[in-house]
Amino acid sequence: MFKKIVVLAALVSLFSFAAAAQDAKPKLIAIKAGSLIDTVNGRVLKDQVIIIEGERIKAVGPGLAIPEGADVIDLSNMTVLPGLSDAHVHISGDPTQGIRSRSTLSGVQLATTSHVFARRTLFAGFTTVRDLGSIEFVSLALKRAIDAGSVAGPRMLVANYYIGATGSPADIGGGSPLTGSKLPPEMTGVADGPDAIRQKVRWNIRLGADVIKFGASSGVLSDEKVVGVAKYTQEEMDALVDESTRLGVKVAAHSHGTDAIKMAVKAGVASIEHGSLIDDEGIRMMKQRGTYLSADIYVSDYILSEYSKRGVEEIVLQKERVVGQKQRENFKKAVEAGVKIAFGTDAGVYPHGMNGKQFAYMVQWGMTPMAAIQAATVNNADLFGMSDQIGSITAGKFADIIAVEGDPIANIKLLEDVKFVMKGGTVYKGAARR
Numbered sequence: 001m002f003k004k005i006v007v008l009a010a011l012v013s014l015f016s017f018a019a020a021a022q023d024a025k026p027k028l029i030a031i032k033a034g035s036l037i038d039t040v041n042g043r044v045l046k047d048q049v050i051i052i053e054g055e056r057i058k059a060v061g062p063g064l065a066i067p068e069g070a071d072v073i074d075l076s077n078m079t080v081l082p083g084l085s086d087a088h089v090h091i092s093g094d095p096t097q098g099i100r101s102r103s104t105l106s107g108v109q110l111a112t113t114s115h116v117f118a119r120r121t122l123f124a125g126f127t128t129v130r131d132l133g134s135i136e137f138v139s140l141a142l143k144r145a146i147d148a149g150s151v152a153g154p155r156m157l158v159a160n161y162y163i164g165a166t167g168s169p170a171d172i173g174g175g176s177p178l179t180g181s182k183l184p185p186e187m188t189g190v191a192d193g194p195d196a197i198r199q200k201v202r203w204n205i206r207l208g209a210d211v212i213k214f215g216a217s218s219g220v221l222s223d224e225k226v227v228g229v230a231k232y233t234q235e236e237m238d239a240l241v242d243e244s245t246r247l248g249v250k251v252a253a254h255s256h257g258t259d260a261i262k263m264a265v266k267a268g269v270a271s272i273e274h275g276s277l278i279d280d281e282g283i284r285m286m287k288q289r290g291t292y293l294s295a296d297i298y299v300s301d302y303i304l305s306e307y308s309k310r311g312v313e314e315i316v317l318q319k320e321r322v323v324g325q326k327q328r329e330n331f332k333k334a335v336e337a338g339v340k341i342a343f344g345t346d347a348g349v350y351p352h353g354m355n356g357k358q359f360a361y362m363v364q365w366g367m368t369p370m371a372a373i374q375a376a377t378v379n380n381a382d383l384f385g386m387s388d389q390i391g392s393i394t395a396g397k398f399a400d401i402i403a404v405e406g407d408p409i410a411n412i413k414l415l416e417d418v419k420f421v422m423k424g425g426t427v428y429k430g431a432a433r434r
Contacts, residue, residue, distance in 0.1 A: 088345060
């Protein structure tokens with residue numbers, strides 16, 4: 001009798017294990033795509049089927065057989081694209097709280113709203129972002145919560161603290177979670193001199209930075225009176241990029257100024273952020289070295305329209321009036337010269353979820369609609385070091401898929417109203433199943 005009980009228990013255990021294994025099998029989804037934008041080859045494909053297994057794309061092509069038991073998502077009346085990415089956001093930034101909310105509010109205050117902004121970004125069709133600076137590791141904590149499935153948001157690469165010289169935008173400080181007072185230097189990104197800069201890079205990376213962001217020049221929205229002054233010497237920039245590269249992390253340089261841009265490019269940064277006052281020599285250097293330009297050419301309109309209503313200083317608005325226009329003119333020159341273009345918007349300076357508005361500006365200032373879409377997909381994937389993971393609807397990559405009604409090649413503004421969002425095989429927005 002005892003042997004029978006043991007055998008029965010073993011059989012029950014075996015069946016339970018088999019059932020659990022079956023339940024653990026990756027879910028199958030088939031998407032019927034009426035039009036599909038092939039971002040790798042810059043073309044539009046018709047009547048494609050995308051097979052998804054778990055969080056990855058298993059196969060894509062015309063007339064593929066739909067596996068038995070697969071959920072079917074019918075997007076045959078829509079245009080399907082890979083999930084978009086934004087190379088320059090500040091998820092913790094909230095322009096309704098002032099232009100320097102990331103440094104004047106405490107990390108606790110910022111954390112209470114950051115998850116809301118992450119969700120808005122994802123629902124706008126942006127499934128991967130680079131967060132280029134936050135205080136008290138708010139963005140790092142948010143990234144980990146998203147990765148754990150606790151919060152809905154885009155896949156995040158985070159810079160943690162913005163590194164900069166004394167007197168730069170990095171020196172604004174940041175509030176204590178208890179008192180709102182300025183944080184001590186060791187809890188900021190301030191570093192002066194090659195050795196201190198190397199130490200700050202190591203500290204940032206040890207605490208989870210996926211990318212290093214530093215201030216090569218003065219800014220527009222900061223209190224500095226002159227835009228574009230180099231804030232580090234060539235020796236300091238060289239040390240920062242050398243240390244980051246040695247540790248396997250790419251560098252993004254905040255730089256508006258002509259000389260600072262060229263110094264940062266010479267140092268070997270992966271991307272120039274803003275690039276407003278770049279000259280012909282700087283453009284030649286960027287093209288020769290393969291440096292990406294991530295220019296936030298939409299945000300100027302929002303700043304000039306909305307910030308004056310919030311009591312922003314006239315000196316800031318005057319800087320923006322001049323720099324914003326020059327940035328767009330120089331962006332066009334860079335595009336025409338063949339500089340590699342990333343899609344970066346500086347979301348957080350304007351409200352999150354409006355990232356798609358930049359596409360129309362990129363087209364207005366020299367890019368084709370396809371090239372603008374490629375900037376936000378394959379180009380950013382390359383810049384992020386994630387070309388094998390994101391940027392195209394290709395077998396083996398993450399099932400990051402979005403869809404819009406109509407043809408965004410004919411009307412790029414359609415990307416401001418994304419109807420369907422899937423990230424890693426999970427549908428977050430839209431779509432009826434059959």
